[in-house]
Each structure stands twice: as C-alpha cells, then as structure tokens.
Amino acid sequence: MxxxxxxxxxxxxxxxxxxxxxxxxxxxxxxxxxxxxxxxxxxxxxxxxxxxxxxxxxxxxxxxxxxxxxxxxxxxxxxxxxxxTRQEPNVQISVHSADRAGIVAQVTSILAAAGLNILDLESDIGGHANNPFYIMQIEGVATRGIEALQQALQTWHQTSEQTIEVRLTPITTTIF
Amino acid sequence: MAILEILTYPDPRLKMIAEPITEFNADLAVFIANLEETLRAAPGGVGIAAPQVGILQRIVIIDVSSKPKIKHHGRLILINPEINHWKGFAIGREGCMSVPDYTGKVVRAEQIELSAQDESGTRQHYQMEGYEARAVQHELDHLDGILFIDRLISRRHDLFHR
The missing domain is CATH 3.30.70.260 (ACT domain)
Known part of the structure; x- marks a missing residue:
C-alpha cells in the first residue's frame, strides 16, 4: 500500500x-x-x-x-x-493579451501539439474592469525540443489574426 | 592530490563565515590543488568554494570555460575575493553540489567588478558578466555562509502584478 x-x-x-x-x-x-x-x-x-x-x-x-x-x-x-524524480522545467512561456475567452485553450493547444508538458501555469487578470488584460506564465518541459515550440508559435503568429503576445524563454539550470 | 568530501545541507559548516587567507604558502597550494581536483571530479562542476569541503577559508575556484559561447576568464583561483560593483539583474535557475536534488530561481547581478588575490597573493581585477558573473556570485556567497536557497525568489514574483 x-x-x-x-x-x-x-x-x-x-x-x-x-x-x-x-x-x-x-x-x-x-x-x-x-x-x-x-x-x-x-x-x-x-x-x-x-x-x-x-x-x-x-x-x-x-x-x-x-x-x-x-x-x-x-x-x-x-x-x-x-x-x-520530479521534472525540471526547461522553458518558460509568458503570454499576455486583451482579455477574452479562449486564450488559454488556443495557446496551450498549440504548445501541447508541439510537445510541451506543462509543469506550472499561473494566470491573472489585470487592467481596469472595462478594459481587462489576461496574463499567463507557463513553465514546462519541451519534450520535442524548444525549437519545435518556437516553430509552432511562429507559424501560429503568421497565420493567426489574434494579437496575443507570446514570449518563450529557455530556462537553463546550472548546478554550481 | 585528493578528492575532498563535499558537504551537503544541512551541515552547519555551510552556514558559517569563512576567514581571510593571510599566508600564501605551500599548504595553501596543496589545498588549492585538492579543491580543484574535487571540482574537476564533479559532473559539470564549474565552481567550488572552500567551505563546501569544510574548510572555512575565503578561497573559490571558478572555471566556466566548458560552457559554449560565453565570455569568461578561464580557470580562476579567487582568494579573499570582493565584488566591488554590481550592475543589472537577471533571474536564473540554480542548483548546488551542496544542496542536492533541488533547484530554484535566484536573482543575480548581470555584470560585476571583482577583485581577488591569486595563488601568489597578487591582487587581480576582473570584469565579468552573464554566466561567469552568476557562478562567481553563487560561490562567493558560500564564503559568507549563504546558500542559493537563502536567496530563492517566489515563482509568483515573475508576474507583473497590479
């Protein structure tokens, strides 16, 4: 047991x-x-x-x-x-946009299809009540490499009408 | 030469303040050689401080030259080191040979000006940035009994809160 x-x-x-x-x-x-x-x-x-x-x-x-x-x-x-045996994140993704329904679904679907395993996701709503914005930070493991995520996001940016800002930053962990 | 035992947290010696070196003699040279061998034996090791092997003296060895595409000064023996100037800051994820199986985010200065004596006692001055500057700040903390887990920032501090 x-x-x-x-x-x-x-x-x-x-x-x-x-x-x-x-x-x-x-x-x-x-x-x-x-x-x-x-x-x-x-x-x-x-x-x-x-x-x-x-x-x-x-x-x-x-x-x-x-x-x-x-x-x-x-x-x-x-x-x-x-x-x-816990996993360490090797990539951080920051997302922000004017608040509207579907941001999390869209962004995480693209990232999941490109191999992102999310370890940590935090989000919040900021701005004035009549003009809110959505902000989200994700940490995860790029199981198919960071390049795959970058490429997926780039393709999405070129084809999407949406103005969602997505910034991807590799996380390097150093054992000193 | 000998590989020394690396102390791990919560060994109380890791929280003690190290003493300055006043004599640059043969004993010091032997200890530095052993400390360097210990560093080289550690997988991926880029820096070590004397308190990590239980010697409470202000000695650090740094060598980040194995990392590709970064500015560095090669192998450095830093004795009685002092950071005289800090500029900028960056968040990075650190671990430590003395704190196994744990990593966390720490804010460090992006650029530093450092002075330290070398193996012969001559004071040298260095300008460092990025990865090498982070490594030096991490190792120098050991001389003051500070571990990276004393400097962890909350995950939530990355967010831009109202």
Missing part, C-alpha cells in the same frame, strides 16, 4: 487554515511533502503531498473535525511519492 496521499482542500479563506490543518496532520503522524497553497477569489486552496502510515479512510477521519469546523472541502487520493 502506498504511504503517500495527495490532499486537495478548498474552503472560504480565513486566518489559521494552514496552521490548523497541518497541526492535525502532524499530530496524526503525517509527514508533509510538496505543497501548493493559494488564496483564489476568496477561497483558500491547498494541494499537499502527505505521507501517512495508514489508510485513506483513517486520514479522512483525522481531518474530519477540522473540515467540519472550518467548512473545508477535502479530497484525498493515494499517490506515488515521486518527489525524488
């Missing part, structure tokens, strides 16, 4: 969610791994790797009192615990 679980948690943001949840996990014998925690539109979201020497049911029961009290939606999946 795997000892790693992926915990997904969403609830209305308030002070102390992280402290309460992680204290309950710690007191229940858990060990924490990678995490992504973020406030998003009034909610607080947690995605967290948890090492727990028990069953999914036992882990769910461990968090149940806090989930009830803080009104948190919690989802738990068994996971493989692959932190030691």
């Amino acid at each position: 795997t000892q790693w679980f992926m915990l997904t948690l969403v609830g209305k943001d308030r002070i102390g969610i992280v402290a309460r949840v992680t204290t309950a996990l710690y007191q229940g014998g858990c060990h924490l791994g990678e995490a992504s925690m973020l406030r998003m539109d009034g909610n607080f979201t947690i995605m967290l790797m948890v090492h727990f020497p028990g069953t999914k049911a036992a882990l769910t029961a461990l968090l149940a009192p806090i989930a009830d009290e803080l009104q948190l939606h919690i989802h738990i999946d068994p996971s493989v615990g692959e932190q030691t």
